[in-house]
Amino acid sequence: MNKTTFFLGATAACAFALPAAAQDLCGGAVSSGAWIGGDEANSDISTAGSHSDQLALVLLGNAHVSLFTVSSPTDVRLEAQGQGSGDPLIELLDGNGSVVGGDDDGGGGTSSLMTQTLQPGQYCLLTNSYDTMAPLTATVRIGRTEHEALTEVGQSGGDRGGEGSDGGGDMPPVEMDDCGGLWELADGPIDGQLGGGGITMTETINQVPGYSFQLASDAMITITAENEAADPVLTITDSTGGFIAENDDFDGLNSRIDFTTPLAAGNYCIKLDALSDGNVPVTVSVTEYDPAAAAAAMYDRGETAPPMDGSYPITDIGTIDGRVVEMVQIDGDDAKWFSVSVDAAGLLLIEAIGGNMGDPVLRLFDDVGREIGYNDDFGMGLDSQVAARVQPGTFLLAVMDISGSSPQLRVVMERFVSAR
Template sequence: MDLKRLTATSCLVLGASALPVLAQEDTSSLCAGAGAGAQWVGGTQDASDIASAADYLGLTGNIPAGGQLTTLFTVSSPMMVRLEAQPTDAGDTVIDLLDATGTVIMSDDDGGGFLASRGEISVDPGTYCLVTSSYDGADMMAELRVSRLEQEALTVGEDTGGYGAACSAETEASPFYPDGALDSALEDGVARTASINAEPFYRFTLDGMQSLSITAENPEADPVLSLYDESGLLLAENDDFDGLNSRVDFIDGLAAGSYCIALDSLGDANVPVTVTVSAFSEEQYMQGLYNNAQASPPLDGSYPVVALGQLETRMRRDIRDGDDMVWVSFDVAEPGLVLIEGIATAGNDPMLTLFDDLGRRLDQNDDYGETYDAQIAARVNPGTYMLAVGRPGGYYGTPGVTRLAIERFVSAR
């Protein structure tokens, strides 16, 4: 992940007024390292608590080609927050929200309407990183905003604050589990399959607190998944967690009550979509992050990682990609620069994502220049590095072979 500081021309926006960008504090340890070089959305950490802010917090900044713009905010009490990113001119934003552990807990592409991004999520007290990137990897400017739901929104969105229609107590919805409360069936999981046009809403109940996951799967439909409580409050929303499939997780649990699953389609709303509600599985959740290159797997042998060994001058390897990312590792003995190329063959569309051995994403690239080839150039120090090779989201492009080339350069002596 290419975490860069805002350009000198960027300005901080607090409420409706503009202020100069304030000096940055050391953020390198935040969000498990993802906050390195990031900008506090309020200018300083003390001014970036959205729970106590008098107005929304926001800034306008540059997203460099192939890189990201990372902003930080804090929450001092449990609450719903709204996260938004909107291109100031041309471009298409994508946002990811990371918690203090560096885990992606929300992602969105076009939830703000048109090519803007938007999502609402319930968060606990802590520090969060909002990572904004360009969908096509192009250089662009974007306006970002963090707000409470009662504060002014940046994007148009929908009346629900997201996709489709909200689900209230009066909304007609099909019973997801006709046999009663879901609690006893969560271990094995319950699934329903229908087109989104046929079944846009499902309702289920819980008798007690349950940690669970909800998925909506069929990339042809590109489903958007939302969950509402019985009062019609949006609890979580997701698009494209795993490829074009969607997923929301309630790790700390959902309380006893009635809930409504709302579905919308960004693709074909007439194809069957499988919705599954199951007990939360840490293993499956992390597997999804690895398959989407949102986190790097461990190097303890519990997950397949091809060790390429010491990078002396140049390595070459052909990688056959599929629905899951292929992970490789290589070792660097001295400081320098590595150039990594993923060359497309037979019409495939490779993506590269580079991590260090602590799991910090250093950079990601899909289409470099005017081709489907991917390329990363990164400064490195001695250590082990991990590289994910595959198609973006696992579903874009044609399955094929990616010709991987890794070269090492050192400073002239």
Template sequence: MKFTLSALATTAIVGLTAGMGQAQTSLLQPTPDMICGGVGEAGQWMGGTPEASDIATATDPLTLTGLPIALEGNTVGIFSLSSAMDVRVEAQPAGGGDSVIELYDDGGTLVLTDDDSGGGWASRAETQLQPGNYCLLARGYAGGDLVTDMRVGRLEHETITAGLAGGFFGDDDSYFVGIDACTPETEATPLGNGPLDAQLAEGGGVSVANTISGVPYYRFTLASPQAISITAENPQADPYIYFFDGTGALMAENDDYQSLNSRINFTAPLPAGDYCIGMRALGNPNLPVTVSVTGYDAAAALAELYDRGDAAPPMDGSYPIIDLGLLPGRSVRDAQISGQRATWYVFEVDQHGAIVIDAVEVTDSDPLIILFNDLGQEIAFNDDSGGTLNSQITARVQAGRYLLAVRQYSDNYQGIIRIATERFVPAP
């Protein structure tokens, strides 16, 4: 059976047939709707054009000013890197607004997020990026409206945010924004009585609960090399964790690993020695946060990746996947999706062409969808398509099997999502 292209999908999948060579060539150019898994669909190039938006070659930082963000909305700036380097991303809200920034790579994977590291209610983060296209998204905290400036630049470029007073320069001259480093002189609460090795071997690890305002640092010791996981849990406090070695060097940091909780996994054993956990709250610092140090469990960590849609599960029956069989020309189904735990579907395509997948709110939902091939390689990702909270993916496909993850943007949503698929094949 063959299908003609709908008006909705024509622009997205033009060029599928060999007879449309000119249109097919145009798809190779990076238009915003193709960048960052669809995040860049409503975005604009930070420098005005793709050529002028390369941070590696820009003389000055790239800035978008006076950007209005409506309730539950966002704005996106697109930039690129022609070589790997450290980059600073910022959002400076006006008039008492509270910004949140998210940085996505070209495949739509979230690289980082920040709320208040710019000082006050401004957002700021610094990280090393590889060559490619990136999308800087700014939104209001808790979906609020605001007007903001956004800037992307190299570390030597002038900033538009003040940063936090706790910032410092590290040994590599990179500026760290967040909290003071946990050095041997820093006052910190000990975890456990002596080295944690025995408690880690027993499987329970160690866990304590305190407010971040009362206990911002914890210190512990490993007597032998150990692979560990560190978690900080209480979404209302929105904890951000930093991990330091015994000298005060920052080894890792994390925010929003799962919902607004945080986690750092060390999959390779850490050397024996002293370590320190530092925290700050992006939410309420006076609420108790449960901090745990446990042995790293590879199987459990892999299951969590499947649950979140960050990796595709194997199709061997060991993980629940709903089999849709051969995908028809059009299908519609509703699913109750609870929070960020993904519901997985597998379907088959019997010839090359294109598919359009929509995930639409029915009740209490902010859908997010991710498409993988049967090898577990991510093909497409989308959240918030067309200025709405709904999601849409348009992708070229070959004959074969595909996996689709459907989940909510956050655990605040527990409703019904309508999942619609349409198949298209080239005209003869």
């Protein structure tokens, strides 16, 4: 991403963060960024003596990218506080480029705040302006939860500015101990109801802007909010309003938060906001986190490559020698997966053609699951094209259509070898 940034060094002293090479950044999801501690060695939040700050100027809708690592499981706090009328948004990507979480206004007023337990690895924190056309100057702070906080909620554990949801709708403020009177999912702890389909509630967001629930013991859970007509935003806080996690558009326009590390016993609040229609019913579910189901859902969305052990449907195209054409019918939103092999080094060119009706998307992975190609909307139309330089081996191709009413796609695969 092109951007202009000015960096303010960690805590007391001024330091200028050096840009990192593009190939090192969160699986290639971002093209440039700056280490929060000035360089990679000083950007390990697990071992940092204090928080680190950057002062970011965001122009023309581009994002400021802050880079950091954690070397052991760490409770981190990520904050962005705008200057003047600035309204920052933050989004966190892991080392594979997958969205871990994000926030808008969780730090009180227009400030952003996200706290989460992160596993060892590299992370990219993207700071954008809520008004994509307006320039933003913001302080970005990354530290552990015991470090000094930047935002109001981080300092006091208070409410989110007293206005409830981002849109200032009917959401009551979150109050001490009772989630502002939000509906209870159950009378007492929900631990024994998480299996199977879990607990499910369906109401409009304008009528029921959130729910409260209690855990008697630590638990890994999944929380979803579903109805694309509403475009729901899902925010989880503790009972005092302390921000925990937020998600928008995890699966299409539906939202989902997976707590892959146990959520501690206690009282929690589910806050909902509708970015589209608040008068349509939204189904909110709280279930036991299922790693296998979560992985299968990622395969269905084409976000990561499935195993080639027969446990997930993959159509074997065989060895590509010249050109192969496949007609592919996409049913629903799930990706169709194909395996292709090449027996010599060269260029693999793949096209998905929708005939001016569909909107295909292509993702190409190598045999160990690294994404080596992605495209949506190649050229002037909605068709997709991926060109990847490959060595002999087997590759996995995900074919999707995001139009919602896919025709039969024509997928063309061609192998080119170097002139000798």
